[in-house]
Amino acid sequence: MAISVRVLKANHGDCILVTHKGPHGTFNLLIDGGNAGTFKYGQQDRMKGELCKLLDEIKALNQHIDLVILTHIDDDHIGGLLKALKSPGYGQLVKSVWFNSSRLITDHFSFPEIPANDIYLPDSSPDTSVRQGKKFEDLLDELGVERSHIIMAGQKIVKGPFTFKILSPNETQLRKLLCIWPVEKTSPNTSADVTDYSLSLEQLWVDDSFESDTSIANGSSIAFMLQADDQRMLFLGDAYDTCIVESLKQLGYNEQNKLQLSLVKISHHGSQYNTSSDFLSMISATHYVISTNGARHGLPNKRTIARILAAGDGKICFNYPEVAASMLLPNEQHQYAGRLDVVGQIEFEHDA
Helix, strand or coil: CEEEEEECCCCCCCCEEEEEEECCEEEEEEECCCCHHHCEECHHHCEECHHHHHHHHHHHCCCCECEEECCCCCHHHHHHHHHHHCCCCCHHHECEEECCCHHHHHHHCCCCCCHHHCCECCCCCCCCCHHHCCEHHHHHHHHCCEECCCCCCCCEEEECCEEEEEEECCHHHHHCCCCCCCCCCCCHHHECCCCCCCCCHHHHHHCCCCCCCCCHHHHCCCEEEEEECCEEEEECCCCCHHHHHHHHHHCCCCCCCCEEECEEECHHHHCCCCCCHHHHHCEEECEEEECCCCCECCCCCHHHHHHHHHHCCCEEEECCHHHHHHCCCHHHHHHHHHHEEECCEEEEECCC
16 A cells, blocks of 8 residues: 655645555545646646646546545635636546535525635636636536535544544634635735845744734635554645644644654745744654745745754655755755755555
């Protein structure tokens, strides 16, 4: 038996395939779909992105995506999958979807529906407005895709060979989405050119304090512990650090009783506002995965890398080599370069 974690090049977003191969066959879990270009890009979408190539491989193997988890509404997480689902021959590959849609949230709180939050599939025609396109939920109905109840912290769910312990969102964060969802603008001050990479690790360690993310969308992000065979992993989407810490405490983990992990997908592409030293003190992981090409928001923050380096001895894994190469100053290379790695796929074997 084996589990592989494939971290696709999803531009500044997340798109991760977790595959379990066991005596009862193969189970494919897709976590997010990157932005639209992760599926296809270029003039008239002639170029296949990483997600499109992956789905072609799965189709050729006569397999399916047994479960898709769309962590939250940001385009760098759902854009590629929305484009894939409306493309002929691809939507049929998906069997089940977990996604906290506006309708699920309003139903949970017995609140009136908010039609302005309906998600529509992108249409390449310049003559078609977004609101004239097909609704995401309507397409899932047409495709016969199974959908879950609302996903919330505290739940334990078994799906195929995997056991999920949900860490985020909590009820407070979901309640904040009982409004017309805000469209978050990118500030010119958060471009990739504005980074903390010129600071030394020593400077970052000496002058460190944690401020939490305040994005409503990120706070609603689905995050979970995944267990199968003898492996435990965390996939944190863009979730709030504070919510993850509280959920881990509820499960009995702390600095004295650390959660032992094969892998943790670090929240929000390595933002310093989503990974605290308190969180890192509660876990011990062999792989810390950061997914981004570094093109937006100055992410990952080197401050996050410094916190991980100080917290343990696991490998920090990037899916773009140029990002890994930016993290260390020349005088830091000798001591810390061995802790950084560039990976596309991580394999975990298990003897039955």
